[in-house]
Amino acid sequence: MIISWGPQHPISGQFRIILETDGENVLKLTPDIGFTHRGIEKILENRTFLQGIVPVERLSMLDTANFLLAYVRAVEEIAEVDVPPRAKYIRTILCEISRINSHLYALGLIAEACGGYPAIFLWTVADRELFLDVAEMLTGTRWSYSFFIPGGVRRDIPSGFKEKVLEVLDYFEGRLETYRDSWLENELFKRRARGVGELPLDKAVTLGAAGPTLRGSGFRFDTRKDEPYEAYEDLDFKLVSMEEGDSYARTMVRYLEMVESVKIIREAIENIPEGRFRVRVPMRVPEGEAYVRVETARGEVGLHMITDGSIKPYRVKINSPSLRNLYVLSRMPEFSRLLVADVPVVLWSFDPWFLDADR
Amino acid sequence: MSNPVMDDLRRILSESILDLRELGKRKISITVKADNLLEAARILKEKMGFDVLTSAGAIDYIAKKIFQIVYYLWSSKRRTVLILRVNIPRENPTIQSLHRIWESADYHEREMWEMFGIDVQGHPNLTRILLPEDWSGGFPLRKDFDWRGGDAAFQH
Numbered sequence: 001m002i003i004s005w006g007p008q009h010p011i012s013g014q015f016r017i018i019l020e021t022d023g024e025n026v027l028k029l030t031p032d033i034g035f036t037h038r039g040i041e042k043i044l045e046n047r048t049f050l051q052g053i054v055p056v057e058r059l060s061m062l063d064t065a066n067f068l069l070a071y072v073r074a075v076e077e078i079a080e081v082d083v084p085p086r087a088k089y090i091r092t093i094l095c096e097i098s099r100i101n102s103h104l105y106a107l108g109l110i111a112e113a114c115g116g117y118p119a120i121f122l123w124t125v126a127d128r129e130l131f132l133d134v135a136e137m138l139t140g141t142r143w144s145y146s147f148f149i150p151g152g153v154r155r156d157i158p159s160g161f162k163e164k165v166l167e168v169l170d171y172f173e174g175r176l177e178t179y180r181d182s183w184l185e186n187e188l189f190k191r192r193a194r195g196v197g198e199l200p201l202d203k204a205v206t207l208g209a210a211g212p213t214l215r216g217s218g219f220r221f222d223t224r225k226d227e228p229y230e231a232y233e234d235l236d237f238k239l240v241s242m243e244e245g246d247s248y249a250r251t252m253v254r255y256l257e258m259v260e261s262v263k264i265i266r267e268a269i270e271n272i273p274e275g276r277f278r279v280r281v282p283m284r285v286p287e288g289e290a291y292v293r294v295e296t297a298r299g300e301v302g303l304h305m306i307t308d309g310s311i312k313p314y315r316v317k318i319n320s321p322s323l324r325n326l327y328v329l330s331r332m333p334e335f336s337r338l339l340v341a342d343v344p345v346v347l348w349s350f351d352p353w354f355l356d357a358d359r
Numbered sequence: 360m361s362n363p364v365m366d367d368l369r370r371i372l373s374e375s376i377l378d379l380r381e382l383g384k385r386k387i388s389i390t391v392k393a394d395n396l397l398e399a400a401r402i403l404k405e406k407m408g409f410d411v412l413t414s415a416g417a418i419d420y421i422a423k424k425i426f427q428i429v430y431y432l433w434s435s436k437r438r439t440v441l442i443l444r445v446n447i448p449r450e451n452p453t454i455q456s457l458h459r460i461w462e463s464a465d466y467h468e469r470e471m472w473e474m475f476g477i478d479v480q481g482h483p484n485l486t487r488i489l490l491p492e493d494w495s496g497g498f499p500l501r502k503d504f505d506w507r508g509g510d511a512a513f514q515h
Binding site: 033034037039041042046077205206207208210219221226227289290291293300302304306314315317319320323324326327331358359 | 383386413414419431438440442461463487488489491504506
C-alpha cells in the first residue's frame with residue numbers, strides 16, 4: 001500500500017513522505033520536499049551584502065543565528081575583516097542560545113511523535129520562552145535576530161544581561177535534570193526509541209549524514225571542534241557522540257549538547273573581552289570566494305560565496321544539513337527495519353528542518 | 360608550509376588538473392578537465408579517501424558562456440574539504456552523473472538539473488525535487504532568468 005503522509009504542519013512539517021508499505025513494514029520511504037522553496041540562493045544574488053541578512057535567516061527560523069553566522073563570516077573572509085574579540089564572544093553566546101532553542105524544540109517534537117505531547121512538548125516550549133526573552137534583551141527580537149553583521153554585531157551587551165542569562169541558566173540546569181528523569185529515562189520513551197531506526201556508522205558517513213545524526217552513529221565530528229570559529233577555540237566543551245545509532249542515541253546527543261551549550265554560555269559570558277563590538281566593512285566587497293562551515297543545530301552548513309567586486313554576491317550556494325539528513329532518511333528502509341508507527345519517531349530523531357532543505 | 364593533501368592531489372591527478380589552490384585551512388579547490396571528471400572522481404574517492412559528497416551545485420558564468428559545476432567533497436579520514444570543479448559550455452550543458460561513485464549526489468544532481476537545466480547523464484531518477492511539478496518558468500538559478508516575472512502560471 002502507498003501512504004501519503006503529510007503535508008500538514010503539525011508533526012509532518014511542511015513536507016510529505018510517500019511510504020510504500022507491506023502490512024506494517026515500510027518498504028520504501030520517499031521524502032517529498034520543496035513546499036517551502038523560496039529561492040533564497042537566487043534572492044541573495046539580488047540583495048546587497050547587508051540586505052542579504054534577512055533572507056538568510058529564513059533558512060531556519062528555529063536556528064537563525066547559526067545560519068546567519070555562516071553568511072556573515074563568508075563576507076568577512078572575502079573582505080579580509082578582522083572581527084573584534086568582543087563581537088566573537090557575543091556571537092558565540094547567541095549561537096548557543098539559538099542551538100538550545102532548536103534542540104529544545106526537537107526534544108518536544110520527538111516527545112510529541114511518541115505521544116508525550118502535553119507533558120514534554122509544552123514544557124520544552126515554555127522553557128524555550130526564557131531563552132527567547134534573553135535573546136530579545138540582547139537583540140530586540142525573539143526569533144529572527146538579524147544581529148550579526150559583517151564586521152561584528154549590531155549592538156553591545158545591555159546592562160543586566162549577564163545577570164539575566166545566569167538566572168535563566170541556573171533554572172534551566174534544573175529543568176535539564178527533569179527532562180532526563182521524566183522523559184529520557186522514561187521506559188515509555190526507551191521502548192519507542194531504542195533500537196528503532198538504526199543507522200550504522202559506515203552508512204551515516206558515506207551517505208552524508210550531518211550533525212547529531214552523524215554523531216548519534218558514533219562518528220566524532222563537530223565543526224566547532226574540527227575548524228573552530230568565533231570564540232570556540234578558547235572555550236572548554238565536550239564533543240558529544242553516542243555509539244548506538246538509533247533514535248534514542250540521536251535524541252540523547254541533542255540533550256547532551258544542550259548541557260554543553262549551557263557550559264559554553266557560562267564560560268563565554270564570564271570572559272567577554274573588552275573592546276569594540278564591530279568594525280566597519282565597506283559596502284563593496286572585492287572579487288573572491290569563500291567556503292565557510294558552521295555547526296548549526298542540525299549539523300554542518302557549508303556556505304559558498306562567490307563575489308565579483310560589486311555590492312551584491314555573484315552566487316551563494318548553501319549546503320544544507322537537513323537535505324543531507326533527508327537523503328539518509330530516504331535510504332533507511334534498506335538497512336533498518338522500519339514500521340509505519342516508527343516513522344514519526346525516526347523522522348524527528350533526525351530532526352530535519354524543511355525550510356533549510358528547501359532554501 | 361606544504362599541505363600533504365595538496366601534494367598528493369598534484370601527484371595523482373597531475374594531467375587532469377587545470378587549477379589547484381588552497382581556500383583556507385583544510386579547504387582545497389581543484390578544477391579538472393571536463394573529459395576527465397569521472398576518472399578523477401573515482402581516483403578522489405578510491406585513492407585519496409574523499410568518501411563523502413556533501414553537496415553539488417553550479418555557477419552560471421554567463422559572460423564567459425560557461426557553467427561551472429561544483430562538487431563539495433569531504434574526507435572523513437583526512438578531515439579535509441575538497442571543492443571539485445569542472446567547466447562545461449553553457450550551450451546544451453551536459454555532465455556525467457557521479458551517482459555511481461557517491462550515492463548522495465542523487466538530490467544535488469536533480470537540483471542542478473531543474474535549477475540550471477543541466478542534463479545529468481546516467482542519473483537513475485532525474486525528476487523535480489524543489490520546484491512544483493507543473494513549473495514551466497525556465498531555470499531559476501541561471502543568470503538570464505527573469506526573477507521579476509517568474510512562471511506565468513503563478514501570476515494572478
